[in-house]
C-alpha cells in the first residue's frame with residue numbers, strides 16, 4: 001500500500017479546537033513523490049491547519065499522517081525534515097541573509113566549508129548572489145520571499161510546504177515567482193505542497209489541486225479535470241467563473257440528464273456522480289462555453305435571451321443575459337470577432353453543448369423549489 | 372511656470388504650520404520646565420552652593436577667602452569675625468551657619484554659639500580674645516574649616532558624597548573611615564539594583580512569554596493579574612509583604628506548619644525582605660516591555676527554526692531570545708533605574724544595612740536639612756542613571772547595525 005504514490009498520506013485526519021470548531025474534518029489525501037499538490041480553498045477552510053499538522057506544529061485530534069510510510073505521530077517537528085515556507089516568510093531579522101540560509105545546516109552541525117558552499121549554491125539558485133550580507137529588513141518583499149525559499153531548500157528536504165508564500169507580493173512579482181517555484185520544483189524533483197486561496201495560481205502551478213471547504217476535501221484532481229469536471233457546485237463556483245441555475249432532474253440516462261430549470265426551460269447536461277431523477281440540482285456552465293448568436297440556433301440547449309449589459313474587457317466582451325424563463329447568466333465573447341449585432345437590449349439566441357454543462361449537487365439557495 | 376507662483380505662499384504656510392506645532396507643545400514645555408526641569412535644577416545647584424556661612428558673616432567670608440590658608444588668619448579677620456558674631460547674635464542666620472560648620476567639624480556648632488554669646492568688640496588682638504573665650508580658636512584647623520565654608524561655591528558636598536574631603540592644606544583626601552559611608556551605600560544601591568533586575572528578568576521572561584502566547588481571553592486575564600499590583604500603591608504592596616513575611620506571618624506559619632523549618636526564618640527587615648518586596652513591586656516594569664516585544668514576534672520564528680531542524684532549546688537561544696533583546700534591554704533599564712532610586716520599600720522591609728542611597732537623600736533633605744549634601748548625592752545618582760541610559764541608547768538605538 002505504501003509506495004511512491006503515497007509519499008504523504010492523510011488518513012481520516014481531524015483537528016478540533018474546543019468542542020465546536022472543526023478546523024479539519026476526516027481528511028483523506030495522498031501525495032505522490034515528486035508531485036506538486038496545491039491546497040486551495042477560501043480563508044478558514046483548514047488549509048493552514050492541515051499543513052501545520054503535517055509539519056508537526058499541531059497534533060491531529062484524530063487520524064494518522066504518514067510521511068514515506070512512517071507515522072508522524074511521535075516525530076517532533078525538528079526531526080521531520082520538512083522544508084517550510086511561511087506566509088510571512090518568518091525570516092530571522094537579527095541574522096544576515098547568509099546566516100538565515102545557513103541556519104538549517106548549522107543546527108545539523110555541518111562543517112563550515114560545506115555550509116558556505118551550500119549557502120552560495122542556494123543563493124545562486126534563487127538569484128540573490130549579491131545579497132548574502134544584507135539583513136532581511138533591507139530586502140524587498142520578493143527578495144525576502146526568495147531567501148525564505150532558499151532557506152527551506154538548502155538542506156535538501158524531500159518534502160517542502162509553502163503556506164500562501166506569494167500572498168504579500170504584487171501581481172507581477174507573484175506571477176514571476178510562480179514560474180520560479182514551478183521551475184525549482186521541476187529541477188530539484190521536490191515533493192511540494194502549496195497552499196493558496198488564489199484559484200488561478202492553483203490551476204497554473206499544480207499537478208493536482210485539493211479543494212478545501214469547511215475543513216473537508218471537496219475534490220482532489222488535476223487542474224483540467226477540476227475545471228472541466230468539477231465534482232460539486234462549490235468547486236464549480238470557486239474554481240473559475242461559472243453560471244449556476246437551480247432546477248430539478250427529470251431523467252438520467254448514460255451520463256447525461258434532462259434538467260428542468262426553475263421557470264420551465266428544459267436542458268440536457270452531463271450528470272455528476274450522485275445525480276438521481278427527481279432531485280434538486282444546480283446546473284453549472286462556464287461563461288466562455290455559452291454560445292451567443294444573432295439568428296441561427298446553437299446545436300444544443302438553444303433558447304431565447306435578451307442582452308442586458310455589455311462590459312468590455314479588452315480580450316473579451318462580457319455579455320449579461322436574461323432568459324424569458326428567469327435565468328440570469330453571462331457569456332464571454334471573444335472581442336474583435338465581428339459581433340456587431342451584439343448590443344444592449346438586442347434579442348439573441350443562446351445555447352451550449354450538453355457536455356459543457358454539469359448537473360451538480362444543489363447549492364443551499366437552490367435546494368428548495370422556486371417560490 | 373505656474374508651479375513657481377504657488378511656491379512662496381506654500382513656504383509661508385509651512386512656516387505657519389511649524390509655528391502652530393510649536394505653539395501646540397508650548398503648554399507641555401512650560402509644564403515640564405515649571406514642574407520638573409527648574410525645581411530639579413535649583414535643587415541640584417545646591418550641591419555646589421555654600422551660602423550659609425557667608426549669609427551670617429559676609430565680611431568674614433570675604434576676608435577668609437583672601438587669606439592664604441596657612442597657619443592662622445590675620446588678626447584683622449578675627450576682629451571682623453568678632454564684630455559680626457556680635458551682630459549675628461540672636462539673629463536667625465547664625466544657626467544655619469553653625470550647622471554647616473558642624474557638618475565639617477564635629478562640635479563646631481556649640482563652639483560657635485557659645486563664642487557668639489561671649490563675644491565683644493575689641494580694638495586689637497582679636498585672636499587672643501577668641502582664644503580666651505575658647506582655646507580651640509588657636510587651632511588653625513578651625514579657621515581652615517571656616518575658610519572652606521566661606522562660599523559662594525564649594526566642592527565640599529560633592530566630595531563628601533563620595534567620601535572625600537579637603538584637608539586643611541587644601542588637598543583632596545579620603546574621609547576618615549568612621550565618616551566614610553556613601554561609597555558603600557552607592558555600591559550597595561547599584562548591587563541591589565542589579566540583583567533585583569536579574570530576578571525580575573528571570574521571573575518576568577517566562578511570564579511575558581506565557582501571556583504573549585496564550586489564547587486572547589487568557590492573555591487579557593493574565594495581563595490584568597500582572598497589572599493589578601502595578602496599579603496598587605507601592606506602600607500597600609510593601610505593607611502586604613510585611614504581613615506575609617514577618618516572624619509569625621503567613622509564610623513562616625506555612626513553613627512551620629508543614630515542618631520544613633522549626634524556627635521562623637528571618638524573612639524581613641533584612642536583605643531578603645528588600646529583594647522580595649522590590650522584585651514584586653518592579654516585576655511589571657520588566658513584564659510589560661517584554662510582553663509588547665514578544666507579542667510582535669508571534670509563534671512563526673520558533674516554528675520556522677524547528678522546521679529547519681533546531682531543537683526547541685536551540686531554536687529559543689538562537690532565534691527567539693535575540694529577537695527579544697530590545698525588550699530585555701528596555702525592561703532591565705526600567706527596572707534598574709527604578710530600583711536604584713528606591714526608598715520606601717527598603718525603609719519599610721529592610722534593616723539598617725539595606726538602606727539605599729535615596730534613603731540618605733531623604734534623610735538629609737527632611738531631617739538634618741543638609742540640602743547641599745542631599746543635592747550632591749542626588750546629582751551622583753542622576754549621573755549614574757544618565758550613564759546607564761547612554762549605554763542603553765548606544766546598544767539599542769541602532770539594533771540593525773553590527774552584531
Ligand SMILES: Nc1ncnc2c1ncn2[C@@H]1O[C@H](COP(=O)(O)OP(=O)(O)O)[C@@H](O)[C@H]1O
Pocket residue numbers: 017021022023024041042043044045046047048049050
Ligand atoms: N488555534 C486555533 N484556535 C481555534 N480555532 C482555530 C485555531 N486555528 C485555526 N482555527 C480555526 O480553524 C479553521 C481553519 O483555519 P485555517 O486552517 O487557518 O484556515 P485557512 O488556512 O484555510 O485559512 C478556521 O475556522 C479557524 O478559525
Ligand SMILES: [Mg+2]
Pocket residue numbers: 047048049
Ligand atoms: Mg491560512
